[in-house]
Amino acid sequence: MSKVKGGLGKGLSALIRPTGQDERPPIPAEPIATVIDRGGVTTHIEVAKIRPNPFQPRADFDQQALDELKESIRQNGIIQPVTVRPGNDGAYELISGERRMRASMELGLKTIPAYVIEVKTDGEMLELALIENLQREHLNPIEIAISYQRLMHDVGLSAEDVAARVSKDRTTVVNFLRLLKLPHRIQDALRKNQLSMGHARALVALPDERVQLRFFDQIVKKDLNVRQVEKLVRDVGKQSEKKPTPRPKALPSSVDNIAERIQQILATRVKVHEHEGGRGEIIIEFYNADDLGRLFDLIASIEQ
Numbered sequence: 001m002s003k004v005k006g007g008l009g010k011g012l013s014a015l016i017r018p019t020g021q022d023e024r025p026p027i028p029a030e031p032i033a034t035v036i037d038r039g040g041v042t043t044h045i046e047v048a049k050i051r052p053n054p055f056q057p058r059a060d061f062d063q064q065a066l067d068e069l070k071e072s073i074r075q076n077g078i079i080q081p082v083t084v085r086p087g088n089d090g091a092y093e094l095i096s097g098e099r100r101m102r103a104s105m106e107l108g109l110k111t112i113p114a115y116v117i118e119v120k121t122d123g124e125m126l127e128l129a130l131i132e133n134l135q136r137e138h139l140n141p142i143e144i145a146i147s148y149q150r151l152m153h154d155v156g157l158s159a160e161d162v163a164a165r166v167s168k169d170r171t172t173v174v175n176f177l178r179l180l181k182l183p184h185r186i187q188d189a190l191r192k193n194q195l196s197m198g199h200a201r202a203l204v205a206l207p208d209e210r211v212q213l214r215f216f217d218q219i220v221k222k223d224l225n226v227r228q229v230e231k232l233v234r235d236v237g238k239q240s241e242k243k244p245t246p247r248p249k250a251l252p253s254s255v256d257n258i259a260e261r262i263q264q265i266l267a268t269r270v271k272v273h274e275h276e277g278g279r280g281e282i283i284i285e286f287y288n289a290d291d292l293g294r295l296f297d298l299i300a301s302i303e304q
Contacts, residue, residue: 047109082100083114084117142179151165152177186200
């Protein structure tokens, strides 16, 4: 990834030294310390002295990926040091490298190579931890979106600032942030890699959560690809652009409430027209043949 712009102080490039996979040998038997330019120190630290990162953006740790990392460490050692800051009690606080820490602990390693840097404030710690993870760790789309959101809300950066920090354009940052508007069930599918970013971006364009969940269920049930979902979303947009038929007269609030309740149950648009003498009609809209089939199944279930 390209060099981070902006950053803390002189920028992240002044704090973190990139290390290639062929630059560092496996962990030696005894700890060593090496002074690095710009004030950082690489050393071997006891695993027991490193506390977890309180600003860790990663929420999900895939066990299979962790097992693969453990096997790599078993064969080659830890090639990329974790990044830590010293605490006031002789311990250290992890900035980045949570997966490497977990793998090392499960392997029973006593020490781990660590890049020690001074980070004085929690605000700097939060920004550095989030950006470090965004640059180096394999985060899922929701973890990335939450990291961007925290950089804006907790650190006080604008979308443009975030884009500069992570070397992305502003549109990319905004598109990730929009994912957080999706229902939690859809976000969970993104976390578990059950839904692609393309699917999610299409669902964000839908008018409300009810419709988003209905389309999500169709994606799962029919294994729809991104283009198919985008077409369905466009069809919904065309429907909403049609000029609504005006009501012949104002409806009593009780009738409006009933119409709204029917609309919630059927998860589609419902119109109620009341005529003279208390008679009237109910119009139930559908968006395509599949949606009509869904409505038929729902209504038919009443007989059961």
